[in-house]
Amino acid sequence: MAGHSQFKNIMHRKGRQDAVRSKMFSKLAREITVAAKQGLPDPAMNPRLRLAVQNAKAESMPKDNIQRAINKATGGDAENYEEVRYEGYGPGGVAVIVEALTDNRNRSASNVRAAFTKAGGAMGETGSVSFMWDRVGEIHYLPKAGSADKVMDAAIEAGADDVSSDEDGHTIICAFENIGDVSKALEAALGEAETVKVIWRPQNNVPVDEDRAQSLMKLVATLEDDDDVQNVYANFEVDDETLAKLSAA
Numbered sequence: 001m002a003g004h005s006q007f008k009n010i011m012h013r014k015g016r017q018d019a020v021r022s023k024m025f026s027k028l029a030r031e032i033t034v035a036a037k038q039g040l041p042d043p044a045m046n047p048r049l050r051l052a053v054q055n056a057k058a059e060s061m062p063k064d065n066i067q068r069a070i071n072k073a074t075g076g077d078a079e080n081y082e083e084v085r086y087e088g089y090g091p092g093g094v095a096v097i098v099e100a101l102t103d104n105r106n107r108s109a110s111n112v113r114a115a116f117t118k119a120g121g122a123m124g125e126t127g128s129v130s131f132m133w134d135r136v137g138e139i140h141y142l143p144k145a146g147s148a149d150k151v152m153d154a155a156i157e158a159g160a161d162d163v164s165s166d167e168d169g170h171t172i173i174c175a176f177e178n179i180g181d182v183s184k185a186l187e188a189a190l191g192e193a194e195t196v197k198v199i200w201r202p203q204n205n206v207p208v209d210e211d212r213a214q215s216l217m218k219l220v221a222t223l224e225d226d227d228d229v230q231n232v233y234a235n236f237e238v239d240d241e242t243l244a245k246l247s248a249a
Helices: 003-014 017-038 047-058 063-074 105-118 148-158 176-190 210-225 240-248
Strands: 082-089 095-102 122-124 133-141 162-166 169-175 195-202 229-234
Touching: 017 047, 017 063, 017 095, 017 229, 047 063, 047 195, 082 105, 095 105, 095 210, 105 122, 105 210, 133 176, 148 162, 148 169, 148 176, 169 176, 176 195, 195 229, 210 229, 210 240
Parallel strands: none
Antiparallel strands: 082 095, 082 122, 095 229, 133 169, 133 195, 162 169
């Protein structure tokens, strides 16, 4: 079982929910502001902003917060955020990609490097691990969207590349450049998706034991706790027995 998304769920369950939610809203607001500033402040005319707003709504972010984030982009007090990607290796040779939106590259690089070093890993140059990943679109539907067969048929018709269904819902993968067309076709067939994101998908995963898994959890948690960090990806996997132990710990 690919471990990163499962570990994320474990960490969120064990974290203080209010603190986790506040941090998440802050990151969603930053993405909305950047999207609105780079294009038009109208989600209907700005695909990136539309996705950012949709994902914020999926996390139950209040409408007032979303509108404030959009308004901030058109005001004179909006910070100039840069999109930065950091890459490196964590414990056990696991490749890690960190995406950030920052108004201070030196601060962000220093914090990310410190997190890697403390975990026994090392931050590398841009491109040092991303060649082992594919940049793809990920569209997620809740179980109520329909049966696995219904979603599979809709995904094939929409031009998606892969579909997986479980008790948490349906995850559809498509080419990065096709995410707009595929998500639009799926919306016509299944309704609005829960989330539509551009992600890094590892070409291969690295199996890790319980000790390494715990170290990786700490590294991912430290990185995600940084205000500048938007997303963290790691190409590891754990077996079901190890995952159960981590959940119970």
